[in-house]
Amino acid sequence: MMFRADLHCHTTCSDGALTPEELIAHAKARGLKGLSITDHDTVAAYRTAPACAQRWDIALGTGIEISASFLGKSVHVLGYDISINDAELLAFCAAQQEIRRERNAAMLERLRRYRMEISEQELSVARGTIGRVHIAKCMVAKGYVPSISAAFYLHIGDGKPCFVPLKTPSVEKAIEIIHNAGGKAFLAHPHLSQPKAELLSLPFDGIECYYAMLPPEREKKWLREAEKRGLLISGGSDFHAMEGSPLGASWVNESCFHAIFRS
Ligand code: AMP
Numbered sequence: 001m002m003f004r005a006d007l008h009c010h011t012t013c014s015d016g017a018l019t020p021e022e023l024i025a026h027a028k029a030r031g032l033k034g035l036s037i038t039d040h041d042t043v044a045a046y047r048t049a050p051a052c053a054q055r056w057d058i059a060l061g062t063g064i065e066i067s068a069s070f071l072g073k074s075v076h077v078l079g080y081d082i083s084i085n086d087a088e089l090l091a092f093c094a095a096q097q098e099i100r101r102e103r104n105a106a107m108l109e110r111l112r113r114y115r116m117e118i119s120e121q122e123l124s125v126a127r128g129t130i131g132r133v134h135i136a137k138c139m140v141a142k143g144y145v146p147s148i149s150a151a152f153y154l155h156i157g158d159g160k161p162c163f164v165p166l167k168t169p170s171v172e173k174a175i176e177i178i179h180n181a182g183g184k185a186f187l188a189h190p191h192l193s194q195p196k197a198e199l200l201s202l203p204f205d206g207i208e209c210y211y212a213m214l215p216p217e218r219e220k221k222w223l224r225e226a227e228k229r230g231l232l233i234s235g236g237s238d239f240h241a242m243e244g245s246p247l248g249a250s251w252v253n254e255s256c257f258h259a260i261f262r263s
């Protein structure tokens with residue numbers, strides 16, 4: 001069977017629905033040979049994932065998805081082949097958890113003004129990085145909104161009444177943290193980030209050219225961009241839960257995988 005590696009997915013260590021163990025078993029069932037777990041602002045999945053991946057015979061490369069900002073806009077930076085024990089990286093993740101705790105409290109305060117009562121305790125049942133998806137799930141559970149997408153659309157999506165922006169490092173800083181942890185920095189879902197030219201002139205190592213269910217003609221544009229700039233290519237589904245984009249919806253082949261994960 002052909003080697004396919006999904007290099008963008010989330011677990012319960014951030015806003016994914018499956019635990020690292022469940023995700024790896026699911027990857028095996030979907031016929032994937034390689035995987036990188038890229039939770040938002042945490043590498044907590046790698047406490048247990050490597051041993052589990054070995055049991056299932058899945059090639060697991062380390063990863064993270066860092067929320068960053070560039071010219072006032074939100075940009076996600078993927079870090080691959082990072083040392084998960086790097087002190088600066090771990091300190092950064094810990095600091096982001098605290099920043100998110102304060103931001104979550106501020107969003108809960110806003111929701112309270114709209115008579116949607118959720119306590120910090122109700123939110124903190126999840127482990128790892130807690131963000132807007134967890135708040136949305138609480139809103140659904142309490143019957144305040146019919147669905148997660150309604151929670152975003154009506155209340156907590158960017159610019160909506162209960163939205164509080166996340167304080168994030170600059171993209172330059174995110175790239176530096178990844179490089180200092182021995183890793184490679186990739187621009188995640190490039191079609192969602194503006195403006196392209198200035199952003200791509202930062203010291204990225206690669207671009208996420210294959211993303212979820214992006215049509216092939218849009219992927220080609222990013223493949224050409226990567227080639228022009230001598231950058232590596234990554235790809236993945238951004239799998240969060242069974243209802244969304246399926247695991248393995250986008251993937252890279254063996255040579256792309258080994259160009260990123262050299263060990
Ligand atoms: P946060 O990092 O806490 O600001 O939350 C951002 C995350 O929310 C993204 O990574 C997505 O997983 C999720 N998200 C953003 N918009 C939506 C939406 N409309 N519906 C469901 N999930 C969303």
Ligand code: FE
Nearest residue numbers: 010015040240
């Ligand atoms: Fe997410």
Ligand code: FE
Nearest residue numbers: 065076188189
């Ligand atoms: Fe993202």
Ligand code: ZN
Nearest residue numbers: 008010065238
């Ligand atoms: Zn993601």
